Amino acid sequence: xxxxxxxxxxxxxxxLSDKELAEFEASLPDLAAAQAEKRGARxxxxxxxxxxxxxxxxxxxxxxxxxxxxxxxxxxxRHRSRSIRWTIPRLVWAGATALALFLVTTVVLMTQxxxxxxxxxxxxxxxxxxxxxxxxNATIYIFESKNDNKVTVLWTEGLQSLPADYxxx
Amino acid sequence: MxxxxxxxxxxxxxxxxxxxxQAGQTDAFDQLVTRYRTRVFAMIYNMVxxxxxxxxxxxxxxxKAWKSIGRFKGKSSFYTWIYRIVMNVxxxxxxxxxxxxxxxxxxxxxxxxxxxxxxxTVPKADPLPHQRMEQKEVRDxxxxxxxQLSPEHRAVILMKEIEEMQYHEIAETLGxxxxxxxxxxxxxxxxLQNSLRDVYENV
Numbered sequence: 001x002x003x004x005x006x007x008x009x010x011x012x013x014x015x016l017s018d019k020e021l022a023e024f025e026a027s028l029p030d031l032a033a034a035q036a037e038k039r040g041a042r043x044x045x046x047x048x049x050x051x052x053x054x055x056x057x058x059x060x061x062x063x064x065x066x067x068x069x070x071x072x073x074x075x076x077x078r079h080r081s082r083s084i085r086w087t088i089p090r091l092v093w094a095g096a097t098a099l100a101l102f103l104v105t106t107v108v109l110m111t112q113x114x115x116x117x118x119x120x121x122x123x124x125x126x127x128x129x130x131x132x133x134x135x136x137n138a139t140i141y142i143f144e145s146k147n148d149n150k151v152t153v154l155w156t157e158g159l160q161s162l163p164a165d166y167x168x169x
Numbered sequence: 170m171x172x173x174x175x176x177x178x179x180x181x182x183x184x185x186x187x188x189x190x191q192a193g194q195t196d197a198f199d200q201l202v203t204r205y206r207t208r209v210f211a212m213i214y215n216m217v218x219x220x221x222x223x224x225x226x227x228x229x230x231x232x233k234a235w236k237s238i239g240r241f242k243g244k245s246s247f248y249t250w251i252y253r254i255v256m257n258v259x260x261x262x263x264x265x266x267x268x269x270x271x272x273x274x275x276x277x278x279x280x281x282x283x284x285x286x287x288x289x290t291v292p293k294a295d296p297l298p299h300q301r302m303e304q305k306e307v308r309d310x311x312x313x314x315x316x317q318l319s320p321e322h323r324a325v326i327l328m329k330e331i332e333e334m335q336y337h338e339i340a341e342t343l344g345x346x347x348x349x350x351x352x353x354x355x356x357x358x359x360x361l362q363n364s365l366r367d368v369y370e371n372v
Binding site: 002003005006008009010012015037040041043044045047048049051052053055056057060063064066067068070071074 | 203228336351369
């Protein structure tokens with residue numbers, strides 16, 4: 001169902017079928033006034049076409065040139081942003097690879113690391129301590145002097161014997 | 170519809186140019202711009218009434234067309250397709266400017282109250298000028314009258330009266346129904362008839 005506005009516009013532009021035209025004109029309260037209104041609208045259309053239809057674009061070649069420049073700039077921007085998009089994953093992958101290498105190297109080095117060789121003298125003392133049959137009450141302390149960090153103190157108690165090559169080192 | 174073409178350009182089909190544009194050939198797009206630049210500029214100028222703004226909006230429309238030409242499927246003519254872009258760009262611009270200006274430039278609600286759909290033709294009571302108006306004065310009157318219309322009403326009346334587009338083409342361009350186009354056309358005509366009657370009846 002067309003609204004009055006739609007019917008009026010179609011009537012004005014002569015887009016109504018014969019049947020629709022007859023029905024619409026019969027529904028108008030004042031056909032003569034409507035016809036005048038129609039003539040006025042047509043006049044307005046012709047007037048607008050005459051007055052507004054001849055707008056000239058100056059500097060036509062520059063217009064095209066400017067569009068070309070904008071398109072070229074846009075292409076560059078897109079290329080640059082695509083490069084950035086590729087660089088970020090690359091950076092992530094490079095970082096992850098470096099971290100993995102660091103971890104692997106650390107683990108390998110730690111597993112290969114051996115503590116400094118224990119002195120023969122200390123070994124003998126500890127062996128004495130761990131032999132409960134030979135030294136049932138043996139107690140050995142090893143600590144650093146609080147007063148002088150450079151001095152390590154070996155404190156022995158209950159040893160039945162000291163190694164033969166004992167010497168203060 | 171007329172296009173701005175030279176005989177050599179006319180030999181190249183529009184669809185062929187579009188296909189070449191879709192393949193990234195900017196020289197083909199240059200030809201399309203040359204074909205439509207004057208009409209696009211004129212259409213926008215009649216909407217915004219400022220040469221520099223019209224230039225910028227026409228540029229923006231063509232650049233947008235280039236960016237989205239890959240999505241053109243050829244279901245409508247290129248002209249209708251680019252007009253849709255032009256109208257979106259221009260109407261958006263007018264709407265933003267309206268918001269910046271506080272929304273007072275055009276108001277459809279006021280227009281509807283002012284218009285009697287079945288009003289009789291009565292010449293305005295305003296006194297007619299003693300001599301024919303200068304061209305600029307006439308143009309200023311038209312521009313002012315059009316500036317009182319909403320962007321959608323401007324678009325419809327200009328596409329119908331200046332571009333002589335069919336209802337369905339206008340509907341396609343604006344993305345609305347044919348009924349909406351006809352309704353907008355009704356109110357736009359009434360409004361312009363009321364505003365310009367003394368001008369077009371006497372020039």
